[in-house]
Amino acid sequence: MTKITPLSRQGDHISHYDPNEVFVTPVMTSRLLDLGYVLPNLENIRCYRRARILAEMEKRKVDALLLFDPLNIRYATDSSNMQLWTSHNLARAVLVTIDGHVIFWDFAKCQHMAEHLHRINEVRTVAGSFYFEFGDSSEKQAKSFCQEVRDALLQRNISGPIGIDRMDTDIAKAFFETGLKIVAGQTVMEHARVIKSADEILAMRCAVAGCKMAMAEMEKVMQPGMAEVELWSVLHKENIAQGGEWIETRLLSSGPRTNPWMREASGRIMKAGEIMAFDTDLIGLFGICVDTSRTWLVGDIDANAAQIEMYQIAHEHIETNQSLLAPGVPMRDLTFKGHVLPGAYQAKKYCVKMHGVGLCDEFPSIYYPDNYIEGAFDYHLEPGMVLCVEAYVGKDDGIEGIKLENQVLVTDTGFENLTTYPYDERLLG
Numbered sequence: 001m002t003k004i005t006p007l008s009r010q011g012d013h014i015s016h017y018d019p020n021e022v023f024v025t026p027v028m029t030s031r032l033l034d035l036g037y038v039l040p041n042l043e044n045i046r047c048y049r050r051a052r053i054l055a056e057m058e059k060r061k062v063d064a065l066l067l068f069d070p071l072n073i074r075y076a077t078d079s080s081n082m083q084l085w086t087s088h089n090l091a092r093a094v095l096v097t098i099d100g101h102v103i104f105w106d107f108a109k110c111q112h113m114a115e116h117l118h119r120i121n122e123v124r125t126v127a128g129s130f131y132f133e134f135g136d137s138s139e140k141q142a143k144s145f146c147q148e149v150r151d152a153l154l155q156r157n158i159s160g161p162i163g164i165d166r167m168d169t170d171i172a173k174a175f176f177e178t179g180l181k182i183v184a185g186q187t188v189m190e191h192a193r194v195i196k197s198a199d200e201i202l203a204m205r206c207a208v209a210g211c212k213m214a215m216a217e218m219e220k221v222m223q224p225g226m227a228e229v230e231l232w233s234v235l236h237k238e239n240i241a242q243g244g245e246w247i248e249t250r251l252l253s254s255g256p257r258t259n260p261w262m263r264e265a266s267g268r269i270m271k272a273g274e275i276m277a278f279d280t281d282l283i284g285l286f287g288i289c290v291d292t293s294r295t296w297l298v299g300d301i302d303a304n305a306a307q308i309e310m311y312q313i314a315h316e317h318i319e320t321n322q323s324l325l326a327p328g329v330p331m332r333d334l335t336f337k338g339h340v341l342p343g344a345y346q347a348k349k350y351c352v353k354m355h356g357v358g359l360c361d362e363f364p365s366i367y368y369p370d371n372y373i374e375g376a377f378d379y380h381l382e383p384g385m386v387l388c389v390e391a392y393v394g395k396d397d398g399i400e401g402i403k404l405e406n407q408v409l410v411t412d413t414g415f416e417n418l419t420t421y422p423y424d425e426r427l428l429g
Helices: 026-034 042-059 070-077 131-155 169-178 185-193 198-221 228-242 305-322 331-336
Strands: 008-010 013-016 064-067 093-097 102-106 122-125 162-164 182-184 252-254 275-279 293-297 354-357 361-366 386-393 402-410 415-417
Touching: 026 198, 042 064, 042 070, 042 093, 042 185, 042 198, 064 070, 064 185, 070 093, 070 102, 070 185, 093 131, 131 169, 162 185, 182 185, 185 361, 198 228, 198 402, 228 252, 228 275, 275 402, 293 305, 305 386, 305 402, 331 361, 361 386
Parallel strands: 064 162, 102 122, 162 182
Antiparallel strands: 008 013, 064 093, 093 102, 252 275, 275 293, 293 402, 354 361, 354 386, 386 402, 402 415
8 A cells, every 4th residue: 555645834834635535635734734723634533443453343342344335335445436326325445353454345446445544454355246337237246245245254263243333135145145143333432432532522623613713604605596506506515615525415495494494405595584594504624524504684674582591591402511611521411511592592492502512413322301312322521522402492383493503522621612604683583
């Protein structure tokens, strides 16, 4: 494998990352450095993530991991290739064994995509057996791939158990026929990913900064007469132009479409005096997720009393709840303590109070008391966890609703709100 190209330094500036490693643009790199941000060391991140996976495998007595999920593949190898396409066509896979050996199956004729990732021991092709690619021979291909995996395990004297994160039906059937003991690989990966390293936090700070710049551009161009999708496209454009990667949802709505929440951007024209709410859900710089929500007042006009009331409640909700975050706090306490929404806003509240975040939305989910799952999240907060603290405030019979969300780091002594984008002062009252 080709050795990683080191970062080139010119004075206090990093002039570039190897374009094979990451797509952050030189202009964005300079902007971040000028603003005082420190860029992460990618090799440190790769080493840390590998160690986290192996430690979690040992803890859970899993001898090998077979990963199909593109986000798990990214975490295990730092390889990114057609992330959205391979999320529904399982054409790539990674096998990690307890001794640290890594076999990587990429899409056909894509072996060169991993040349800079010298911690991958073997690169192969043809993983999975999805019908689009193999048609009526998919069952035969599934058996062939499973036998290839089994042979690789036997060569390393590994007989199982093997953790698998997700599978197509033919792959699942073929694996069960091999007699290998299969366990839930996603459990291993979620717990490996939950604690972020110092360099991962640096990467997240850069991603959040990039998202903030994109949001500022959205707010700058927003005006009455603009369609929701037009405004949403600004977030996409800015994220991609900086070196970000994709956006997981299209959650942006205005006026009466803000209640209930979860409507995606449409061709509706925004009007002065209405509110516009959105959730970024973007995969930004260095493949890090930035999950932030803000609600803005459209046009040069004062907010009405109902809008201000909802906004103040939403603001108090996330500010109070994020103050609960500290090392050692039981996750159960996050559910049963903190701010309680007034009764009129209970029916349409958001599905979770908080959730983890890293390469995407991650473990844990912190539910409201009425949706609490006993025994599902009996863990404590630790430094290096990052949680998104959520609020949706809209009455059951209301016209509009407010969505706010902050991305918050658990520190050694408490918490740090990474989301520095300001609230709307007109709505805050």
